[in-house]
Amino acid sequence: MSRDKVFNYAAGPSVLPESVLRKAQSELLDYHGSGMSVMEMSHRSKLFQGIFDEAKARLKELIAVPDSHEILLLQGGATTQFAAIPINLLEGGAADYAVTGHFSNRAAEEAKKYGTVRLSCDTSDTNHDRIPTQSELKLSADAKYFYYCANNTTAGTEWHYVPKTAAPLVCDMSSDILSCPVDVSRYGLIYAGAQKNMAPAGLTVVILDKSLIGREPEWTPTMLSYQTMVKHDSMLNTPPCWNIYLFSLVLAWVQEQGGIPAMEQLRAERAGMVYEVLDNSSFYKPHARRDSRSFMNVTFHTPTKELDAAFIAEAAARGMLNVKGYKTQGGLRVSLYNAMPVEGAVAIRDFMKEFEVAHHV
Amino acid sequence: MSRDKVFNYAAGPSVLPESVLRKAQSELLDYHGSGMSVMEMSHRSKLFQGIFDEAKARLKELIAVPDSHEILLLQGGATTQFAAIPINLLEGGAADYAVTGHFSNRAAEEAKKYGTVRLSCDTSDTNHDRIPTQSELKLSADAKYFYYCANNTTAGTEWHYVPKTAAPLVCDMSSDILSCPVDVSRYGLIYAGAQKNMAPAGLTVVILDKSLIGREPEWTPTMLSYQTMVKHDSMLNTPPCWNIYLFSLVLAWVQEQGGIPAMEQLRAERAGMVYEVLDNSSFYKPHARRDSRSFMNVTFHTPTKELDAAFIAEAAARGMLNVKGYKTQGGLRVSLYNAMPVEGAVAIRDFMKEFEVAHHV
Numbered sequence: 001m002s003r004d005k006v007f008n009y010a011a012g013p014s015v016l017p018e019s020v021l022r023k024a025q026s027e028l029l030d031y032h033g034s035g036m037s038v039m040e041m042s043h044r045s046k047l048f049q050g051i052f053d054e055a056k057a058r059l060k061e062l063i064a065v066p067d068s069h070e071i072l073l074l075q076g077g078a079t080t081q082f083a084a085i086p087i088n089l090l091e092g093g094a095a096d097y098a099v100t101g102h103f104s105n106r107a108a109e110e111a112k113k114y115g116t117v118r119l120s121c122d123t124s125d126t127n128h129d130r131i132p133t134q135s136e137l138k139l140s141a142d143a144k145y146f147y148y149c150a151n152n153t154t155a156g157t158e159w160h161y162v163p164k165t166a167a168p169l170v171c172d173m174s175s176d177i178l179s180c181p182v183d184v185s186r187y188g189l190i191y192a193g194a195q196k197n198m199a200p201a202g203l204t205v206v207i208l209d210k211s212l213i214g215r216e217p218e219w220t221p222t223m224l225s226y227q228t229m230v231k232h233d234s235m236l237n238t239p240p241c242w243n244i245y246l247f248s249l250v251l252a253w254v255q256e257q258g259g260i261p262a263m264e265q266l267r268a269e270r271a272g273m274v275y276e277v278l279d280n281s282s283f284y285k286p287h288a289r290r291d292s293r294s295f296m297n298v299t300f301h302t303p304t305k306e307l308d309a310a311f312i313a314e315a316a317a318r319g320m321l322n323v324k325g326y327k328t329q330g331g332l333r334v335s336l337y338n339a340m341p342v343e344g345a346v347a348i349r350d351f352m353k354e355f356e357v358a359h360h361v
Numbered sequence: 362m363s364r365d366k367v368f369n370y371a372a373g374p375s376v377l378p379e380s381v382l383r384k385a386q387s388e389l390l391d392y393h394g395s396g397m398s399v400m401e402m403s404h405r406s407k408l409f410q411g412i413f414d415e416a417k418a419r420l421k422e423l424i425a426v427p428d429s430h431e432i433l434l435l436q437g438g439a440t441t442q443f444a445a446i447p448i449n450l451l452e453g454g455a456a457d458y459a460v461t462g463h464f465s466n467r468a469a470e471e472a473k474k475y476g477t478v479r480l481s482c483d484t485s486d487t488n489h490d491r492i493p494t495q496s497e498l499k500l501s502a503d504a505k506y507f508y509y510c511a512n513n514t515t516a517g518t519e520w521h522y523v524p525k526t527a528a529p530l531v532c533d534m535s536s537d538i539l540s541c542p543v544d545v546s547r548y549g550l551i552y553a554g555a556q557k558n559m560a561p562a563g564l565t566v567v568i569l570d571k572s573l574i575g576r577e578p579e580w581t582p583t584m585l586s587y588q589t590m591v592k593h594d595s596m597l598n599t600p601p602c603w604n605i606y607l608f609s610l611v612l613a614w615v616q617e618q619g620g621i622p623a624m625e626q627l628r629a630e631r632a633g634m635v636y637e638v639l640d641n642s643s644f645y646k647p648h649a650r651r652d653s654r655s656f657m658n659v660t661f662h663t664p665t666k667e668l669d670a671a672f673i674a675e676a677a678a679r680g681m682l683n684v685k686g687y688k689t690q691g692g693l694r695v696s697l698y699n700a701m702p703v704e705g706a707v708a709i710r711d712f713m714k715e716f717e718v719a720h721h722v
Contacts, residue, residue, distance in 0.1 A: 001394060001395070001396045002391060002394070002396055003390055003391045003396045003397070004396075005396060006395075006396030006397065008396070008397050008401055010401070010402070010403040010406075011403070012403075012599065013400065013401055013402055013403060013404060013599060013602060014401060014403075015397075015401050016398065016400055016401050018390070021389060021390050021398055021400070022390065024389065025386055025389040025390060028382060028385065028386040028389065029364055029379070029382050029383065029386060030363060030364045033362060033363070034362070034367075035362045035363055035364045035365075035366060035367030035369070035680065035682070036364070036367065036369050036376075036682070037377065037382055039374065039377055039382070039561035039562075039607070040369055040371070040374055040375060040376050040377055040561075041371070041374055042371040042372070042373075042374060042375075042683055043374060043562065044688075045371075045683070075436040075437045075438065075441075075563060075601075076436045076437050076441070076584055077436065077584070077598040077599055078598065079583060079584050079597060079598040080436075080437070080582065080584045082583070083582030083583060083584065083585075084582070087582070110582075110583055113579065113580045113581075113582075114580065193598075193599065195599050200400035200401075200601075200602065200603045201400075201404065201599040201600065201601055201602050201603070202436060202563040202564075202600075202601030202602070202603065202604055203563075218474065219474045219475065220474075221441065221444030221445070221448070221471075221474075221582070221585065222440060222443070222444060222471055223437055223438070223440050223441045223444065224444075224582065236440060237438040237439065237440040237554075238373065238374060238438055238554065238556050238562040239562065239563075240436075240561075240562055240563030240601065240604070241374060241561065241562050241563070242561045242562070242563065242603065242604070243563055243601070243603070243604075246400070319396065321396070321397070322403055322406070327405075
């Protein structure tokens with residue numbers, strides 16, 4: 001199936017802006033008359049340093065990263081940060097973890113290796129269909145930080161407020177970064193695997209308050225030490241150059257579209273279309289509670305597993321790919337990240353309506 | 362300068378085969394009629410699993426990885442392995458480290474965090490211009506492993522024998538993997554950052570004897586646990602998909618060229634041309650001793666720093682890029698990895714002769 005016949009609703013890695021891919025394609029063998037691909041450049045060259053600096057500058061501008069915070073471009077994905085965060089920030093003490101889904105649970109499990117983990121909330125009793133309110137959060141007086149995951153890709157829920165805590169906020173924004181405004185100054189640490197809203201897989205962005213660095217124990221693996229990575233501006237060793245280049249192109253694309261306000265408007269428009277079908281249907285059952293709905297990942301079921309499977313197969317046959325729910329969650333999931341054209345939301349909405357008419361009993 | 366006017370002698374990231382780049386370019390927006398870029402694919406899709414499995418199968422075939430050994434495709438570069446290796450294999454005990462250059466020294470320093478490091482050799486007294494002989498190596502009876510770096514990118518030296526040790530061999534082959542035959546069965550662990558001979562930066566290949574897994578302590582960061590990564594076939598989390606795809610394309614290219622024997626012949630031909638100039642010159646001074654010379658990185662000086670700088674500038678003006686020596690080493694370095702065409706060796710050889718004639722006093 002050709003590219004113009006396909007919409008890719010994968011939860012990550014996921015669709016990238018077509019204009020970004022075309023630019024990368026056109027420059028692939030020869031970046032700006034250098035005679036080299038970005039994949040072939042020394043990371044110590046002025047040429048690559050320019051790409052690297054521009055990427056950081058674009059991110060800094062787009063989400064207004066204050067000078068109090070440092071931007072790191074790392075490897076290893078969010079799962080590496082599940083360990084790096086407690087190693088760097090816990091000092092063997094305690095932290096509060098809000099468990100609202102699969103990945104925040106894994107983060108909490110990993111942190112237990114390095115100190116005391118207190119569950120500020122745990123929504124597993126209702127299969128993570130909700131985000132707790134501020135008053136429901138249990139907060140410890142001695143917490144080194146409060147950890148949460150802003151958007152739960154597997155459950156399809158999203159925090160629509162910033163928790164008020166005495167401890168520094170640490171937030172996994174892997175699946176909704178750049179899709180809505182964020183006041184970076186309120187966070188001790190923000191991180192995001194890049195493969196949903198920002199770049200191809202293999203890059204992790206960490207934004208951290210400089211006052212938090214330098215607390216890691218001596219046995220910290222060098223590559224997991226925030227202090228070391230800050231000191232070397234993320235280039236202690238060879239960074240994932242191509243991924244950083246694509247990251248920069250995506251950031252430029254977001255700027256061209258009108259920045260974060262435009263992304264916020266578009267995500268509301270796209271997700272709104274799909275939720276509208278769910279709200280007007282007795283066929284589909286949405287997973288997330290209304291007040292906790294994600295703008296990035298819409299999760300739902302049809303009446304039966306057989307119909308879920310039929311939905312997935314029929315959608316794929318029409319070029320609407322990757323709408324299967326996460327393995328632990330089942331059902332269906334439509335991911336609508338920044339790079340998803342509005343036409344992609346229209347297409348899945350129309351298909352959902354059609355499928356309901358055909359299969360409703 | 363256009364691509365056909367340039368030779369890139371960078372030490373890594375470095376030149377990739379042009380046919381590989383052209384294939385990646387042609388498939389960039391639509392991989393095999395999927396309507397998606399490899400950068401957009403779910404890593405859990407059959408399509409990506411096919412790419413992943415093919416990459417592993419090609420490597421297994423090319424260097425005959427026995428069934429006793431597992432292939433891991435990881436993130437974080439060699440520097441992450443500097444920590445992962447002792448964390449996974451040292452069990453708080455001792456290991457022998459052969460320090461023959463910048464990176465083996467860094468590996469030894471990192472390992473000290475996790476146990477006792479015994480220097481089997483240390484060639485820093487002569488600025489790492491040599492590889493010790495077997496009889497010069499000090500070997501401890503209680504070593505959990507013997508660590509060495511097969512090719513020293515910064516010094517321009519290479520081990521031309523496999524050390525005989527009672528302890529399992531652990532080897533950093535970042536800069537000469539796939540350039541010459543290797544008997545994998547003799548190694549406990551082989552690893553290589555991919556950005557020199559194999560793929561764009563952001564991928565690290567680890568090949569390890571399965572009998573060595575499962576020794577890491579409980580506090581091991583999950584992403585650094587070989588046991589966990591083996592269990593999840595390197596996909597505990599999202600792998601660097603694009604890098605793995607390019608890796609597979611490069612492996613196919615090596616196969617097409619005639620495999621490792623062809624690579625070995627070519628490396629001898631390329632490096633031979635440059636060493637011949639050095640051996641017939643009273644102007645250039647080679648850094649490495651004759652018996653320890655690297656086939657990948659040729660290191661040398663002109664009579665003065667000023668002439669070194671002039672060499673670099675004049676070479677660059679003619680499209681011969683990145684011949685500056687490593688920052689701690691100074692002088693000049695010509696890297697001639699697998700993807701460097703023989704014409705690239707001819708070009709730098711001819712330029713060296715010309716430069717000598719012009720500047721010799």
